[in-house]
Amino acid sequence: MLTIDKAILDAIVAHARRDHPDEACGVVTGPIGADTPTRHIAMENVERSQTFYRFDPMEQLRVWREMDDLDEEPVVIYHSHTATEAYPSRTDVSYAGEPGAHYLLVSTREPEVTEVRSFRILDGVVTEEPVKLVGGGDELAVQSYMFGQTPTTVDYECRG
Amino acid sequence: MAVEVRIPTILRSYTGNQKAVQGSGDTLAELLSDLDARHTGLKGRLITDEGALHRFVNIYVNDEDVRFLGSLDAKVSDGDTVTILPAVAGGALGLLAAAAYLGR
Numbered sequence: 227m228l229t230i231d232k233a234i235l236d237a238i239v240a241h242a243r244r245d246h247p248d249e250a251c252g253v254v255t256g257p258i259g260a261d262t263p264t265r266h267i268a269m270e271n272v273e274r275s276q277t278f279y280r281f282d283p284m285e286q287l288r289v290w291r292e293m294d295d296l297d298e299e300p301v302v303i304y305h306s307h308t309a310t311e312a313y314p315s316r317t318d319v320s321y322a323g324e325p326g327a328h329y330l331l332v333s334t335r336e337p338e339v340t341e342v343r344s345f346r347i348l349d350g351v352v353t354e355e356p357v358k359l360v361g362g363g364d365e366l367a368v369q370s371y372m373f374g375q376t377p378t379t380v381d382y383e384c385r386g
Numbered sequence: 387m388a389v390e391v392r393i394p395t396i397l398r399s400y401t402g403n404q405k406a407v408q409g410s411g412d413t414l415a416e417l418l419s420d421l422d423a424r425h426t427g428l429k430g431r432l433i434t435d436e437g438a439l440h441r442f443v444n445i446y447v448n449d450e451d452v453r454f455l456g457s458l459d460a461k462v463s464d465g466d467t468v469t470i471l472p473a474v475a476g477g478a479l480g481l482l483a484a485a486a487y488l489g490r
Binding site: 249251253269273275276277278279280281283284286287290299303305307308309310314315317318319320321322323324325326 | 394395396442443444446449451453469471472473474475476477478479
């Protein structure tokens with residue numbers, strides 16, 4: 227399960243909405259081993275594309291070094307899909323290189339409702355997990371998000 | 387003196403969980419071959435069968451992306467730090483289309 231502060235999720239969704247129809251991407255770092263995302267960093271999508279994203283390699287080096295200095299790790303790696311569902315594509319799975327991270331996908335295809343789903347991606351296997359919001363205190367505000375509710379496992383490697 | 391190579395979490399199974407290892411060589415290609423002698427399999431995760439740098443990783447010599455330093459021909463010297471990071475990328479586009487789009 228991904229447990230994330232509502233203010234951080236709001237900031238991620240705002241970033242995705244701001245960059246729509248291009249894909250937005252970023253990371254939320256946290257103390258090593260705590261599995262708690264605390265520091266949101268909106269990254270540049272160097273591709274500026276509606277169907278592809280890539281962290282700017284130089285910005286990534288800076289941010290990853292900063293994490294090292296602060297004894298942090300990438301707890302959440304997020305990006306948006308702007309015309310399709312919030313589910314990892316084959317491309318997402320191929321690139322998933324942070325075994326400890328929660329891969330958060332945000333779909334902005336519907337203007338009114340934002341779909342938010344979280345996944346573990348390990349050795350080509352996608353496992354959906356629940357998302358738990360904390361720190362919001364305002365139950366009504368959560369309702370503009372649609373969370374994936376049914377954990378499923380998809381193994382792309384087994385599909386010819 | 388040697389070249390320090392910083393290893394990302396996903397590749398630490400090749401280095402006995404060490405975050406950094408030491409290697410030597412005049413170019414990135416030589417350095418990776420040297421590392422592979424002690425950390426078997428590491429090179430194969432960084433270089434494709436065709437002998438090019440894998441698109442799933444970023445490699446830096448000090449503060450520079452090696453893609454701008456001649457890729458595998460990038461020069462390295464004693465005292466340099468080489469950092470390997472997983473490229474963070476993806477998106478709705480299919481993998482083949484993405485590869486074509488990126489031209490590699």
